[in-house]
Amino acid sequence: MAKPVGGQRYARALFELAVENDRTDQWASDLALMADAMQDEQFNPFLKHAEVPLDQKISALSTVLPDIDPMVRNLGSLLITRGSVDSAGDVSAAYGQLVDDRLGRQRIEVTTAVELGPAEAERIRQFVADLVQREVVMSTRVDESILGGMVVQIGDRLLDGSTRSKLEVLRRQIRAEAASG
Incomplete structure (x- = not known):
């Protein structure tokens, strides 16, 4: 199943960092948690609301997911900053495919x-x-x-x-x- 180019690009960048840091499995899990949170029917509108300041959205992500790896959280912050919250699921799926490919x-x-x-x-x-x-x-x-x-x-x-x-x-x-x- 083809994923949007942006999702692929973010996934590839995170995957390369994960391989360097030997964290591919942990980051896959954290990324899936983050994607689920960002797609939540109550949290998603908050993250996309134009009147909510950016720093509050990013802080809310840290509050909702305090235990995810900082690198995955940084990606979440980037998605929020760029207005790409809805692509979190695509990023997670593309990342998972990269991990699966690597592991055969x-x-x-x-x-x-x-x-x-x-x-x-x-x-x-x-x-x-x-x-x-x-x-x-x-x-x-x-x-x-x-x-x-x-x-x-x-x-x-x-x-x-x-x-x-x-x-x-x-x-x-x-x-x-x-x-x-």
Whole structure:
């Protein structure tokens, strides 16, 4: 999934500093916390409000997240100063992708119509790991509207093996045959 250029740029800069300081994992965690806070439905409007002085916004970030690394907090201050609060999630995602690339990991999301059991989830994770030749970190979600089967998101690729998708293909084929026949 492509991220905005600004998010990539901030993420790359922070990532390079994190590698130099051997803090990639800690900063990934701190950056995710900061992005969540900046996207909070109550905190986000405060950070973007034109009448709130900049120093109060930056101070509020320190108050809300007192334990994050100062370098990550500095990035948060920069995002606030530049009016880029809404890009915090993109920065965090881009940074996470840089960490995953460095560690040879691939994140995937598997959507099924029913909850996967642990054995099923592990079998799918291992299948995709063999396919992409990388360690796989899998998240799952349930969407009853797919009816059955599964949809697997691997980076920018979508593998749709859902029953809904198969029924849609069949419906199009029937319409095409009816129109031509």
